[in-house]
Amino acid sequence: MNALLVICGLGFVSLLAEIANFKKLLTALVVLALVAAIVLGILDWGTPRAYYHDMVVFDNFSLAFTALLCTITLAWYVMARSYFEHQSHQSDRSALMIFALAGGIIMVSFNNMAMLFLGIEILSISLYVLAGSNKSSLFSNEAAFKYFLMGSFATGFLLMGIALVYGATGSFDITKIYVFVHDHGDTMPRFFHAGLVMILIGLTFKISAVPFHFWAPDVYEGSPTPVTAFMSTMVKTAALGAFVKVFQTCFTPVQPAFLIIVQAIIVLTLVVANVTAVYQVSVKRILAYSSIGHVGYILLALMASDGSALGVLFYYMVAYSAASIAAFTVLQAVELSSGSTGVDSFNGLYYKNPFLAVVMTIAMLSLAGIPPLAGFFGKYLVFAKALEHHYVVLVILGVVTSLIGIYYYFKVIVAMYKKETSGTTPTQYSRVLLVVLTLVILALGLFPDRVIGLLIP
């Protein structure tokens, strides 16, 4: 809770920065506040507590995700320094980013459907603006507009679903909904199931799983690269946290009702995202489709409804976010030097800047799930968890799509080691950040035990 308060306070302070004229201090302030939020989150560890009449509950799950979201934002903030410093509206952008984070924290700690809705809206509205923050670019405008239209449509679904569930159960509180559903599981009215499916659709849209993913590639490509990185790491983590909270807590008694839909979503997500990614020529779009594809693997772990999948989810998100931010950092450096995000712009990177090429290679290998990197254990845990619950066909599908995934991740790798080079050498990036992220990817791969065990009761 303290972390959330710090983040909200920071949001207001950074709005004031333009007026009160302390913009120079803002970067340091943001970093400090984020570190403080992480520390506060860790200090609360092990002491679950509910606030404001059970509107939000900070248990270990919420705290772990709060700390993770703040850490991702911190890493991202270092990566996106040029996005803030070399352009106008620094304080507005910081404030929007901070508010999005506040929304994300609410999404992983809500205990009430109303809070879920608020969290999603706070997050989304900030993002609509951030997506369009490159005002002179037509694509950025298109991205913002598309995101806003589709996003509000999905929010409508979510809201309608919440209303229907309220009508059937008489409560917004997810623990009360759970009790009610548990007691009246067989006699729930039809419109309860309709509401359930609508909530599912609304949240599936937010985690950009197929078939509700159509906005994602265009929005990811049109937005400024740092914003894309933010959307595919911080926002994705928060949305998955919310998804898990809804479908692993209050609706578990009626799991059979939506399980088949989730299975269909998994199959579609794995196949469509990975196959489409093969045909992309822009690294930014490859990463967009890869981020959709990873949702499929995570959902696979969530087929296990006994709560043991939470540790797997957390591990997967840490591994995925570290590799993604590293990849986006390199992509941004290449984009700044060559002006393009195409696979061609990576040609010969190894001979121009071996450091960047090696980091990108490790990030790609991790995302592709090659041992002994973090991404491999993420996938391994997912597959083992699904096998434990006898989803053999889905696991085989997952294995096949991982193989397809290798093809497009390696397209980038092969380009980097081509002898013919083009463009200038990328220079704008944070070496410290990349070293840290690489170490995280390696360390998580070599010693996965601690992180996996974190959320296992």
Add this chain to the structure above:
Amino acid sequence: MLLFILLWPLLASLVLFAFKPKQAWVIAFIATAVELVASLVLVIGFDKNASATAAIDLPWITSLGVNFALGVDGISLLLVLLTTVLVPFIVLSAAKHSYTPSFYGLVLMMQMALIGVFTAMDGFLFYLFWEIALIPIYFICLIWGGEDRGRITLKFFIYTLAGSLFMLVALIYLYFQTPGAHSFAIQALYEAGRALPPGEQSLVFWGLFIAFAIKMPVFPFHTWQPDTYSVAPSQGTMLLSGIMLKMGLYGVIRWLIPVVPAGVQEWGLTAVILSVIGILYGSCIAIVQKDFKRLIAYSSIAHVGLISAGIFTLSSIGMQGALIQMLSHGILVFGLFYGIDIIETRVKTRNLAGLGGIRNVAPTFSAVFTIIMLGTVALPFTSGFVGEFLLINSVFQYRAILGVVAGLTIILGAVYMLRSFQQAMLGETNTTTAGFADLTGHEKLVLFPIVILVVAIGIYPDPLLSISESAVSNLLLIVQDFSASAK
């Protein structure tokens, strides 16, 4: 000692990046020489009756039942020895190419992974090292390879990774069969596998066999191999064919036969037949090759086919022959590829039609190459003879008709090797080969020990055979016990 042997190359590879190219080569050679000495110490202190149990067993990922368990028995030791002997020579042979430090770093990482594969006594650890071994060799081929390397190396990567995923699924399946808190420990997996009904053992057999068959490669899983061998830099090809291919054979011995004996009995004949087809197929295609390196690549399919056929006969002479032939093939194929590397750097071609008369201008090179070639065609008193004799003998006892076909390998081998020798070395010199310089001192330093090894193993193979003898009989005892209890 074992831990040192495993981690030393990794340490050395990390240190290497700090050095300049010229120094990197020297440092890498010193590191691999130290590694060789360490492995010899291990051989001297080795108890021949040791069984395949973990000498080092540290908890690693306890929530997944994975332990960091390493150990050696006679079989592992021979392959560790092959690795530590060959890698220094590979580093030496790379000297004239002036590679960057990262090249040697990758070679050393590869060595670490290979030793890990040969000593892992935990299924998950084995799988990890198996995959890690793929990464350095992929980048060696990608960065320093020849024409069209991007496409070919990617095919190689995806092909072998697909195979290993089958293995991973089979291992996870076995893991869930282990009693109590699941475990990947080798003994637990052995027991879990043997307890399975024959039908499920067959499934597990295929999961594991496909992974190993792709790595070896056995017909019809070989399609990645000729392209990859020819596109890889010479040192990469040496690593691939000299050592990496043995990972597949070792996998069969350690992780297939004792795990699912019933599956092996059910499908052993199929595996032997596939291997024998590989012998014929590889040899016949090798005969018509014009590219010298491709020719050796196909001959490698033939040789590995014979070794795998010998292993699947489940007989003592087959196993022993396979082990000695693995060593011999590693050494010989290193010699052959180095010879081709020397030819290629001097005259810029590997095309047999463009060569000729090298013997006239480079007698020493030609003589050394002759001995290595005779080893490959299994002439008595060369290392190739001991292994091939035992292997063909075992296949003959298994099914006489298959033995006859497998025996063709010697005849066909002689055909393609002698034909290529004749084209490259004999005849008149032409404009390309007229200026062919004889071996330099450095090249002699690499090739003479190889020749000595080839002859020494051929004349007196007993020390090597005795290392693995009890490990092999232990292994076969497991299989016999199993079939006895099944009856």
